[in-house]
Amino acid sequence: MAYDNTWGYIDQTGELVIPGGFDHASTFSDGLALVGIDDDSGYIDQTGERVIWPALPGAQPFSNGLAAVILPSDSDYLWGYIDQTGALAVRPVSLSVGTFSDGLAPVMLRDENGRMRSGYIDRTGAMVIPARFSAAEPFSEGLAAVWSSDDSPHYWGYVDTSGAFAIEPRFWDARPFSEGLAAVKVAGRPGQSGYGYIDRSGSLVIQPRFWEAGQFSGGLAAVQPLAREGDYRWGYVDREGALVIPAQFCEAEPFLPGGLAAVTLDKAGTEHAYIDKTGDFVYLWETPAD
Numbered sequence: 478m479a480y481d482n483t484w485g486y487i488d489q490t491g492e493l494v495i496p497g498g499f500d501h502a503s504t505f506s507d508g509l510a511l512v513g514i515d516d517d518s519g520y521i522d523q524t525g526e527r528v529i530w531p532a533l534p535g536a537q538p539f540s541n542g543l544a545a546v547i548l549p550s551d552s553d554y555l556w557g558y559i560d561q562t563g564a565l566a567v568r569p570v571s572l573s574v575g576t577f578s579d580g581l582a583p584v585m586l587r588d589e590n591g592r593m594r595s596g597y598i599d600r601t602g603a604m605v606i607p608a609r610f611s612a613a614e615p616f617s618e619g620l621a622a623v624w625s626s627d628d629s630p631h632y633w634g635y636v637d638t639s640g641a642f643a644i645e646p647r648f649w650d651a652r653p654f655s656e657g658l659a660a661v662k663v664a665g666r667p668g669q670s671g672y673g674y675i676d677r678s679g680s681l682v683i684q685p686r687f688w689e690a691g692q693f694s695g696g697l698a699a700v701q702p703l704a705r706e707g708d709y710r711w712g713y714v715d716r717e718g719a720l721v722i723p724a725q726f727c728e729a730e731p732f733l734p735g736g737l738a739a740v741t742l743d744k745a746g747t748e749h750a751y752i753d754k755t756g757d758f759v760y761l762w763e764t765p766a767d
Contacts, residue, residue, distance in 0.1 A: 489735030541577035606640035617653035683718035699729035
């Protein structure tokens with residue numbers, strides 16, 4: 478949260494536990510958060526102590542105990558991964574950044590024809606799913622969204638950790654699974670458009686009617702339910718698709734493990750709040766206009 482025009486951290490009651498002083502700050506993951514002060518950045522622990530400082534260029538938040546960083550290679554700069562001591566754990570290998578989850582991370586390589594292809598490496602850097610996809614997203618709950626063809630239309634499907642398709646490509650867009658559901662944009666359904674949610678079998682469990690849709694956390698997901706009427710505000714739905722927190726926010730983030738979600742209240746992006754699962758405000762703050 479912003480505090481006196483800098484960033485600090487509060488607990489779920491709204492009490493300030495790590496004082497403001499950071500020019501930018503990420504959410505904690507794997508017990509560490511990426512923060513910046515002036516031109517320096519690095520990782521702090523949950524007491525606010527510096528653990529890895531300074532960070533390498535391009536440093537990303539930790540996931541599965543590893544964080545992506547940009548490193549020089551023979552002919553270019555590529556993404557590699559450090560562990561929580563700051564030591565290099567995976568040599569530079571990818572042309573794009575990918576997050577480790579379920580022990581795997583998507584990487585992008587150039588094939589013999591100069592085309593960009595994506596596959597997956599494990600925590601040792603070994604390629605365990607060959608780079609045969611046009612695009613690949615991180616795994617979540619054992620499944621990952623991938624494109625499998627250069628041909629139009631570009632349909633997305635989901636592969637399992639062996640690289641086999643668990644849900645065949647048929648979606649205009651496909652988001653990560655969370656709490657057993659994933660937001661997808663459905664192709665070729667007359668009278669239906671927008672995002673809905675599928676389960677792990679690929680069956681639609683919430684019909685596609687949202688302009689945008691986020692991932693489920695704590696049983697709720699942020700959606701834009703009224704965009705067709707020109708109202709782009711966000712609210713939250715439950716697992717049955719019922720709007721349980723009305724559309725009233727200009728931006729809305731997933732709920733955090735402590736039961737709070739960050740929302741933005743104005744179009745200028747200066748008024749912010751944390752809400753609980755009833756939609757009540759727990760903490761409000763302002764940031765300077767750009």
